[in-house]
Amino acid sequence: MDIAAQITARAARIEEKIRPFMPRQQGLQQTVLDAMDYSVFAGGKRLRPMLMEAAYELFGGEGEEIYPFMAAMEMIHTYSLVHDDLPAMDNDEYRRGKKTTHAVYGEAMAILAGDALLNYAYETVANELCRHPENEKLPKAFAVLASKAGIYGMIGGQVVDVESEKKAQTVDREKLDFIYRLKTSALIEASLKIGAILAGATEEEASLLEEAGTKLGLAFQIRDDILDVTGTLEILGKPIGSDGRNEKSTYVTFEGIEQAKKDVERLSAEAVSILEQCGGNHAFLKELFLFLINREK
Amino acid sequence: MDIAAQITARAARIEEKIRPFMPRQQGLQQTVLDAMDYSVFAGGKRLRPMLMEAAYELFGGEGEEIYPFMAAMEMIHTYSLVHDDLPAMDNDEYRRGKKTTHAVYGEAMAILAGDALLNYAYETVANELCRHPENEKLPKAFAVLASKAGIYGMIGGQVVDVESEKKAQTVDREKLDFIYRLKTSALIEASLKIGAILAGATEEEASLLEEAGTKLGLAFQIRDDILDVTGTLEILGKPIGSDGRNEKSTYVTFEGIEQAKKDVERLSAEAVSILEQCGGNHAFLKELFLFLINREK
Numbered sequence: 303m304d305i306a307a308q309i310t311a312r313a314a315r316i317e318e319k320i321r322p323f324m325p326r327q328q329g330l331q332q333t334v335l336d337a338m339d340y341s342v343f344a345g346g347k348r349l350r351p352m353l354m355e356a357a358y359e360l361f362g363g364e365g366e367e368i369y370p371f372m373a374a375m376e377m378i379h380t381y382s383l384v385h386d387d388l389p390a391m392d393n394d395e396y397r398r399g400k401k402t403t404h405a406v407y408g409e410a411m412a413i414l415a416g417d418a419l420l421n422y423a424y425e426t427v428a429n430e431l432c433r434h435p436e437n438e439k440l441p442k443a444f445a446v447l448a449s450k451a452g453i454y455g456m457i458g459g460q461v462v463d464v465e466s467e468k469k470a471q472t473v474d475r476e477k478l479d480f481i482y483r484l485k486t487s488a489l490i491e492a493s494l495k496i497g498a499i500l501a502g503a504t505e506e507e508a509s510l511l512e513e514a515g516t517k518l519g520l521a522f523q524i525r526d527d528i529l530d531v532t533g534t535l536e537i538l539g540k541p542i543g544s545d546g547r548n549e550k551s552t553y554v555t556f557e558g559i560e561q562a563k564k565d566v567e568r569l570s571a572e573a574v575s576i577l578e579q580c581g582g583n584h585a586f587l588k589e590l591f592l593f594l595i596n597r598e599k
Numbered sequence: 600m601d602i603a604a605q606i607t608a609r610a611a612r613i614e615e616k617i618r619p620f621m622p623r624q625q626g627l628q629q630t631v632l633d634a635m636d637y638s639v640f641a642g643g644k645r646l647r648p649m650l651m652e653a654a655y656e657l658f659g660g661e662g663e664e665i666y667p668f669m670a671a672m673e674m675i676h677t678y679s680l681v682h683d684d685l686p687a688m689d690n691d692e693y694r695r696g697k698k699t700t701h702a703v704y705g706e707a708m709a710i711l712a713g714d715a716l717l718n719y720a721y722e723t724v725a726n727e728l729c730r731h732p733e734n735e736k737l738p739k740a741f742a743v744l745a746s747k748a749g750i751y752g753m754i755g756g757q758v759v760d761v762e763s764e765k766k767a768q769t770v771d772r773e774k775l776d777f778i779y780r781l782k783t784s785a786l787i788e789a790s791l792k793i794g795a796i797l798a799g800a801t802e803e804e805a806s807l808l809e810e811a812g813t814k815l816g817l818a819f820q821i822r823d824d825i826l827d828v829t830g831t832l833e834i835l836g837k838p839i840g841s842d843g844r845n846e847k848s849t850y851v852t853f854e855g856i857e858q859a860k861k862d863v864e865r866l867s868a869e870a871v872s873i874l875e876q877c878g879g880n881h882a883f884l885k886e887l888f889l890f891l892i893n894r895e896k
Contacts, residue, residue, distance in 0.1 A: 330777050425745040
């Protein structure tokens with residue numbers, strides 16, 4: 303099975319692992335439960351839980367405690383998309399070819415569904431901690447999740463990104479790096495680090511894998527910027543540079559497309575080299591890294 | 600010192616206990632840190648952390664582990680107000696005589712500041728759990744907080760409330776009770792229960808205090824409905840019933856003002872009676888209950 307097929311098969315399996323952690327009880331608050339379910343199962347690639355599980359396996363993890371964290375991670379990723387798409391934010395009507403949550407359920411319910419997913423992620427973690435109060439790895443994994451999702455992680459990156467767009471501030475290189483590291487890399491770092499922690503990796507190993515996540519996230523984001531330009535080239539038949547002065551600044555704007563490609567290569571090699579230092583069976587995780595970084599769409 | 604003065608003094612002290620748990624590091628995400636700070640310190644009465652601390656003291660609690668939970672509770676209460684006030688929700692420009700968060704920082708930043716406060720509440724709890732992984736009361740308190748703040752707690756009540764308003768659905772008595780119990784009582788129940796749990800109360804005692812919270816929350820909300828009517832009476836010089844058919848249905852609409860007053864009395868007596876069953880020094884908590892239920896504004 304090639305890596306694309308492996309990833310598709312894994313994603314389907316992960317969805318079935320996540321599903322039991324979603325709230326299912328029916329009640330008067332049915333609409334928000336529907337909106338949560340719609341948002342989570344609207345076709346994500348499950349990359350973050352996939353990275354978490356692969357990191358767990360890399361360090362020999364064999365238990366069940368990874369599943370609530372995989373589910374919580376996907377809930378947090380999903381809430382961030384639901385709130386990002388809101389009219390007051392990016393105002394997107396479609397995502398992955400489907401109507402966004404507010405387009406289907408209205409703005410108020412989308413705000414509440416996002417809040418509910420974020421809170422339910424921690425409710426899921428809390429239940430696991432209560433079931434296994436003796437497992438001292440769980441509070442550590444919880445702290446990594448909360449920290450990487452918050453103001454010094456994903457939300458922090460989102461704030462600077464929103465401000466840059468709304469105020470039409472010039473994004474300087476420092477801000478761009480900050481946004482990429484927090485908005486894109488933080489949850490990827492968290493996924494890899496939580497997998498390592500729960501499998502019983504040492505602190506040093508967990509930090510190494512976190513660093514691989516930083517590089518993977520950055521390479522992934524730069525690759526995105528490159529695909530935006532080459533995609534635009536194909537569609538418009540002219541280079542973006544010719545009329546791109548009002549476009550959002552990206553890595554490509556600062557470094558040029560050739561340098562951006564080189565940097566993706568370099569970051570990719572560094573991330574893989576870290577994986578190799580970790581020992582264990584890193585075959586799948588390495589292929590997953592390379593697939594994400596070298597994707598064509 | 601009378602109870603009103605005691606409460607004011609306690610609130611000031613609680614604010615100083617909460618402050619060190621707020622994020623203080625400066626960075627590119629400064630705006631959201633400012634918005635979080637503005638929202639939390641815009642003049643709340645700190646009732647939920649006050650109830651939590653008083654419940655902790657009732658059961659002889661003397662440690663420091665209550666403070667992060669008091670801070671987390673206030674962050675969660677605050678985020679719920681910030682999101683409630685948004686244009687897509689209640690669209691309020693002022694709260695407690697001050698501009699609401701979105702009125703000052705814009706809608707996008709208010710959404711993010713709310714998300715950030717909710718997440719940071721759990722980050723605060725996670726840090727406490729990592730500091731004391733041996734303390735098995737902490738995961739229990741965490742689970743109560745997450746559950747009462749979520750879809751089977753506060754958010755669930757908020758969802759049904761928003762739907763009732765937006766769709767102009769008739770609120771039947773079942774829905775009204777559901778909204779009051781979840782939207783108003785849930786965090787009060789959580790505050791009392793967490794205080795009890797952290798002080799080492801038995802499960803039975805913690806559940807008793809939770810039940811007192813249900814009654815206190817309900818009485819508090821009905822008292823609010825009564826004050827709405829008597830306030831309107833004073834302003835308009837005519838009873839609300841005469842032109843109140845398009846008004847939002849409240850407990851007073853269903854039961855009439857005299858019955859509502861009797862029910863506040865009954866609920867209040869029941870809540871106090873539960874307190875007395877718990878033993879310990881319940882003097883302050885009892886006075887606080889009665890003050891909240893019998894307030895004139």
